[in-house]
Each structure stands twice: as structure tokens, then as C-alpha cells.
Amino acid sequence: xxxxxxxxxxxxxxxxxxxxxxTARPLNDLVETLLHGANTLSPxxxxxxxxxxxxxxxxxxxxSIHGAIAAASLNDNEDLVKRVKADFQxxxxxxxxxxxxxxASKVQxxxxxxxxxxxxxxxxxxANDLEIHDTVLIAAAFCMFNRYVxxxxxxxxxxxxxxxxxxxxxxxxxxxxxxxEYLPAEAAAR
Amino acid sequence: xxxxxxxxxxxxxxxxxxxxxxTAKPMRELAHILLHEPNSLSPxxxxxxxxxxxxxxxxxFCQTSHGAAAACHLGSTExxxxxxxxxxxxxxxxxxxxxxxxAGKVQQGGKxxxxxxxxxxxxxxATDLEIHDTVLIAAAFSMFNRYVxxxxxxxxxxxxxxxxxxxxxxxxxxxxxxxxxPEPSYxxxxxxxxx
Numbered sequence: 345x346x347x348x349x350x351x352x353x354x355x356x357x358x359x360x361x362x363x364x365x366x367t368a369r370p371l372n373d374l375v376e377t378l379l380h381g382a383n384t385l386s387p388x389x390x391x392x393x394x395x396x397x398x399x400x401x402x403x404x405x406x407x408s409i410h411g412a413i414a415a416a417s418l419n420d421n422e423d424l425v426k427r428v429k430a431d432f433q434x435x436x437x438x439x440x441x442x443x444x445x446x447x448a449s450k451v452q453x454x455x456x457x458x459x460x461x462x463x464x465x466x467x468x469x470x471a472n473d474l475e476i477h478d479t480v481l482i483a484a485a486f487c488m489f490n491r492y493v494x495x496x497x498x499x500x501x502x503x504x505x506x507x508x509x510x511x512x513x514x515x516x517x518x519x520x521x522x523x524x525e526y527l528p529a530e531a532a533a534r
Numbered sequence: 535x536x537x538x539x540x541x542x543x544x545x546x547x548x549x550x551x552x553x554x555x556x557t558a559k560p561m562r563e564l565a566h567i568l569l570h571e572p573n574s575l576s577p578x579x580x581x582x583x584x585x586x587x588x589x590x591x592x593x594x595f596c597q598t599s600h601g602a603a604a605a606c607h608l609g610s611t612e613x614x615x616x617x618x619x620x621x622x623x624x625x626x627x628x629x630x631x632x633x634x635x636x637a638g639k640v641q642q643g644g645k646x647x648x649x650x651x652x653x654x655x656x657x658x659x660a661t662d663l664e665i666h667d668t669v670l671i672a673a674a675f676s677m678f679n680r681y682v683x684x685x686x687x688x689x690x691x692x693x694x695x696x697x698x699x700x701x702x703x704x705x706x707x708x709x710x711x712x713x714x715x716p717e718p719s720y721x722x723x724x725x726x727x728x729x
Contacts, residue, residue, distance in 0.1 A: 345649075347647065347649060347652040347665065348652070348662035348665050348666055349662055360666070360670075363662075363666060364663070364666055364667075364670075366567050366571075367564060367567055367568065367670060369563075370560035370561070370563040370564040370567070371560070371564065373559070373560035373563070374557060374560040374561060374564070377556050377557055377560070378557065381556070401643065401644075402643075402645065403644070447684075450684070451680050451684040454591065454592075454680065454683070455591075455593070455679060455680040455681070455682065455683025455684035455685075456592070456683045456684075458537065458683075458684045458686070460535070460537065460686075463537040463538070473538040473539055473553075474554070476537065476538050477538055477550070477553060477554055477685065478554075478557075480537075480680070480681060480684040480685055481550075481554070481557055481681055483680065483684070484676075484677040484678075484679075484680035484681040484684060485677050487673075487676045487677055487680055488673040488674050488676055488677035489673070490644060490673075491640050491641075491643065491644040491669070491672065491673035491676055492644070492669060492670055492673040493644065494643070494644025494645045494647075495636075495639070495640040495644035495645075495647045495669040495672070495673060496644075496647075496666065496669055497647065497649070497652075
């Protein structure tokens with residue numbers, strides 16, 4: 345049972361967004377730009393960062409749905425998503441992404457944990473300023489989304505098939521488009 | 535020194551915003567709705583929640599700028615200091631104390647909030663919307679604080695700058711980019727790299 349009266353049929357952040365469409369709109373715009381917009385980091389790489397931070401914050405809903413979106417963006421490679429969560433240093437991802445995941449995990453603990461050396465290391469492996477910026481902001485934003493979803497005590501089903509199906513849709517259509525099904529038209533409008 | 539090439543002369547989050555206008559827009563919009571738009575919680579109360587969370591996260595820029603905005607709304611810098619030091623003994627309503635307790639739990643992690651915390655706030659008059667907004671303000675500042683510190687932004691230690699900032703924020707809110715903060719032209723180069 346959620347702590348406040350959220351729409352019963354909507355899990356995780358969707359219930360909270362339907363409860364408050366005014367804040368849902370900028371939240372969806374932010375996640376759309378960070379994870380689905382044009383970027384030199386692929387959608388799959390950015391979803392792995394979101395998934396990893398959500399995993400570190402123990403947010404079941406967020407790590408499941410973003411893990412599913414990541415897998416859908418990475419040729420349905422669910423095993424890779426599991427490996428990144430368990431031990432990304434030994435996962436089959438680029439050295440640059442590993443360095444960005446290190447930065448993301450520092451941000452998850454607190455912004456001051458990021459060091460000049462962490463950033464230099466990422467840069468030496470090819471990361472540019474925009475990619476470093478977006479990694480910091482994705483990690484920071486998921487410290488928000490995770491707290492929002494857990495702090496309201498939202499319903500978070502344990503149903504892998506649901507997340508898998510939903511993940512494929514979000515990977516294909518993006519966040520703003522799928523949000524229209526649970527937000528009033530005027531709130532979902534761009 | 536910031537970790538990336540942020541525009542010089544812009545403090546705290548305004549440098550991150552100028553570097554990446556696409557993400558700045560929804561972040562400004564979110565802050566404006568949560569802190570400035572009409573709400574049964576006053577702007578001063580909501581700025582106190584933002585200030586308290588930023589203080590718990592030890593983010594100098596955010597706690598000082600939002601503390602200044604709160605002081606401007608409330609006409610007192612003293613109450614802001616007291617809320618940061620020990621809100622339970624500060625001259626704020628019992629309802630706001632209960633909401634600050636929820637915000638403090640969210641800052642540590644969403645799962646720390648209990649139904650007891652929420653029932654207590656409700657027994658003191660808090661509505662579902664006020665509880666929702668408290669959770670989201672605390673969560674959003676867990677983002678803003680990490681963004682500001684995680685980029686290693688310049689955070690000047692000059693109270694007068696923040697007092698001025700607080701007046702501007704209290705009067706205008708967060709939606710508009712201040713005119714003195716133009717988008718740097720070098721950002722065009724970074725954008726071109728995306729294509």
C-alpha cells in the first residue's frame with residue numbers, strides 16, 4: 345500500500361506521475377533527454393548507468409524497468425545487464441563505460457565523492473565533457489527517481505514479464521510517448 | 535576547478551544549466567512547480583525543506599541559495615539557521631516538522647520513510663499532495679545537490695551573492711534563465727559532436 349492515495353493499477357513511478365501530472369511532465373522531459381535523446385553514448389549504455397545506480401539504491405521498480413529497457417536496447421542481452429549489476433568491471437562493456445560507471449557510483453554516494461582522477465581516467469579512455477556531464481546527471485537524477493518511487497511506498501510488482509514487455513515499448517517509443525497513456529492530454533503534451 | 539569545462543563566472547548549478555540547456559529546461563521547470571507555484575505549503579516552507587535536504591547533503595551552493603530564498607520569503611535568516619541546526623526546536627509548525635522528518639528520511643534513501651512518519655504528518659494536517667511534494671522536493675534536491683557537487687562547480691563563499699540570488703529566486707522563481715546567464719557559444723561545438 346502506497347503511503348498516499350495513488351491510482352491502484354499503476355506500478356512504481358507511473359502511479360506517482362498520474363497523481364501529480366504537473367511534476368510528471370518535466371520529469372518525463374528530463375529522462376527523455378538524458379536516456380532517449382540523441383547522444384554519443386548509446387541508449388543502451390545510458391540505460392545501464394540508470395540501472396546500475398537504481399540497483400545501488402535498492403529500488404526494485406527502477407532497476408527492473410531500466411534493466412529491461414537496457415536489455416531491449418542491447419539486442420535483448422539480459423545477461424549483460426545482470427553482469428553489469430553484479431560486477432561491471434568484468435562485464436563485456438567498453439573501458440570508457442566502466443570509467444563512467446565508476447563516476448556514476450561515486451555520484452550515487454554523494455557528489456563530493458567524484459575526484460579529478462575519476463574524471464581524468466574517463467577522459468583518457470575517450471569520454472568527452474558532455475558524456476561526463478550526462479553521466480553525473482543521470483546518476484543524480486536516478487538518486488531522485490529512486491527516492492521518489494520508494495519514498496511514496498509505491499506498488500512495485502515482481503513480474504519479470506511485465507518489465508520485459510514494458511521495457512521493449514519504452515526502448516522503442518521513448519518516455520514522453522508512453523507517458524501519454526496515464527497522463528491527461530494537457531499534461532503529457534510537449 | 536570544475537571537472538568539465540563549465541562557463542566561467544557562473545556559480546553552482548547555473549554553470550551546469552548553461553552547459554546543457556536541454557536538461558536545464560525541465561530541471562528549472564521542476565523546481566519552479568515544486569517551490570514557487572501556488573501550493574497549500576507556502577514558498578517559504580517549501581524552500582526550508584529544500585534548504586534542509588541540501589544541508590544534510592552538505593551542498594554549500596544549494597543550502598546557501600535556497601536558504602537565502604527561504605529567508606526572503608519568511609523575513610528571517612534566524613529561522614533558516616535553526617531549521618538546519620535542529621528543526622525540532624525551530625519556530626516552525628508541528629506539521630512542517632513532521633514533513634521535514636519525512637524529507638530527512640528521503641535524503642537518506644526512500645525506503646527509510648515509514649507509514650508511521652506519514653501518519654504522523656497526516657495527524658498534524660498534512661494532505662496527500664503536501665506529503666507527495668515533500669517527498670519529491672527531498673528527492674529532487676538529492677539530485678540537484680549531487681549534480682552541483684558531482685561536477686565540481688564553483689561555489690563562491692560570499693554571502694552577499696547568495697542574498698541577492700535569494701531575492702531573485704523568491705520574486706521570480708526558477709522557470710526563466712536569468713538574462714545575465716547567456717548560453718556559451720562553445721556549447722555549440724559540443725552539440726555538433728552529437729550529430
